[in-house]
Amino acid sequence: MDFITLKDTYPKDSDLPDRTAEILALSRVIDGSMYETLHYDFSVEKDPAGQYISLSKRRPSARTRLCATVVNDSVSLLFSEGHFPSCECSDEQTRDKLEKIIKESKLNEVMLEAAVIGSVGSVAVLMRVLSNRVFFKAMNTAYLTPKWKDNEPDVLEKVTERYKVKGKILNQCGYSVDEVETYWFQRDWDNNAETWYLPQSTADAKDKKPVQVDNERTTQHQLGFVPIVWIKNLPGGDDIDGKPTFPVEAIDLQIESDYLLSQGGRALKYQADPTLHIKNPAFGDQAMVKGAANAIVTSTDGDAKLLEISGDAAHAVMDWVKGLREIALEGAGGNRANADKLSAAQSGRAMELMNQSLIWLADKLRISYGEGALLDLLNMIVKASKAFKLVNKKGKEYGELSQDNDLSLRWAQWYQPTYADKQTQANTLDVLRKASLLSQETAVKSLADAYDITDPQDELRQIKADKPLVDNVPPPKSEPISQSDD
Structure with a gap:
């Protein structure tokens, strides 16, 4: 079974764009829920009707999570504590204030989350100013739709969030709607406001009735720009989404490895307790308990055998899975270094050569998430300081940040140098x-x-x-x- 066959088991809403189903399917690969739509455990061979259940309808019992490993390794080189870039600015006071805002708003943690979410193609980072403090939030783009300015195709004009939700959930959020019905939830972000709309039933939406603004929840931010940075993961996508961090071929190899390991585990369990075959037992139709404490007595013409299998197949399975792992990591640009072969501490340059493909992947992600997204977020903070008196947790004002400085990033080395390197x-x-x-x-x-x-x-x-x-x-x-x- 490949990923295309597995995607056919996922629920799909025809009222939503095709990219929504694609992003949700790839997100399942990252969070480990890609097999949840398969109803049978791997050890279950027959359904209640006694029919044989094919392997493609069973959830594998052993999972490798190759794609998630590639994403986690690349994100660690991108925004971990030792790799998060420092802000550079000609105005020293502006730079120091930005560094304090970065730490207090936990922007490092937000960018880590954004890089994981965006590994499926894209991610949006929302900036909010609440009580004159700056907050950031990474948002999945499955239900978001961006609109770019015609004269500035790299500047957002509006971002719309729209998805279906049950009335029972809306009632828990403070709305008064029918619990049984399904509703459309929608809100927009533009240059001046975050506009919320009252939930609209699917029947009214089908009749193309206009949605009504929820004045109670709508807020006017008056920032003069859309407080969202839209990040496309890797070059090679379209106007909305970039390419995923892991290729589809790596997902197919991960599925193949999961089922091979599950079959290998099943064979090992059988080898520990093989089937007993008895020919013409002396005790006729009496029940027999197999075990070391129970002797089997047969007649002269009787016989008893354990249907054992060779253990060589288990080694062959592991060798094949290792080969699939190497192919998948090579195609996805993951870390293929074997820690068992390192006998001593390696220099930073040696580690870079060992993980060259992973560094190339993280280097490309620096362009999207660092030089593009992170700098845009820092410039948003500078612009927001003009409209709001930004303060820290203790209520102390930062003061207006200088608008006349070009911000830049200083990245750390890929690996910490040894004393010889220093x-x-x-x-x-x-x-x-x-x-x-x-x-x-x-x-x-x-x-x-x-x-x-x-x-x-x-x-x-x-x-x-x-x-x-x-x-x-x-x-x-x-x-x-x-x-x-x-």
């Missing part, structure tokens, strides 16, 4: 500094990640303050106070 880097920087080929500021920035230097400018000031102590220069002596003749 020594080599220090010698190189020392030679370049003495040859006047490198500034001290650039040298400090290149060492910032390895030595956990949060603010290179503060580090430069501290270096200048410590320079007299390093050079063993005694502090200036104070002159004695002259006494008057009186």
Whole structure:
């Protein structure tokens, strides 16, 4: 069974766009629910009517989750604690305030979640200003539809969220509707407001009746821009969605591996308790209990045999699954390094060469989620500081951020350097500094990640303050106070 056959078992709403079903199907691969529509366990061979159940209708008992592994590895290299980029800005105060807002709003965690959600094709990150504090939220785009400006195709004009929901759930959210009916839920984001609409029954929607605005829940943000960043995962998609992090071929190989491992486990269980075949037993039709404590006595013409199988098939299955894993990881750009073959600590450069394909994948994701999305979110914060007096958790104002600075990102190294790497880097920087080929500021920035230097400018000031102590220069002596003749 391949992924196309498995997708046919997923529910599909004809009233929603085709991309909705595709994104929901790929999301099942990431969250591990891709086999939930199969009703039978792998160990169940016959249905209640006694009919044989084919393997394609059973849920595998062993699952590899190859695609989720590729996504988690690439996202870890993209936005983990040691890889989240630092903000660069010509105005030092603006940069420091942005770094504080990033930490307080947990933007690092949001971008990690966004990169996982967006691995199926796209993700939207919503920015909200509540009580003058900045909040971010990663949203699945299965039920979102973007609209771009005609004269600026890279700027959002409106984003619409629309999906079906049961009346019982709406009643729990404060609406007064029929619990049995199904309703359309809708809200829009534009340059000025987040507009909510009253739930509309599917019958009214079919008759094309206009939806009514929910004035109670609608909010006017007055930011002057749509507070959403639409992120397309990888190049090669369309105007709405990018390419998934994992190709469809990798999903097929994952399904093949899951069923092979399940069949191998089934064979091992049988080998531990093989079927007993008895020919002409002496005790006739009496019940027999198989076990080491129960002897089997047969007549002269009788015989008893255990229908055992060879264990070589289990090794063949594992070798084949390992081969499928290598093919899937190679096609998806995952990590194929074997930790069992590492006998000692490797340098950062050696680790990069070992995981070159994974680094290439994460490097492409940096373009979509870093240089594109993260910078857009930071610019949104700067623009929001003009409309709101942004404060931190303690209520202290950040002040208006400078609008005249170009923001950029400084990314960390892929792997932490060893002490030998640090020594080599220090010698190189020392030679370049003495040859006047490198500034001290650039040298400090290149060492910032390895030595956990949060603010290179503060580090430069501290270096200048410590320079007299390093050079063993005694502090200036104070002159004695002259006494008057009186």
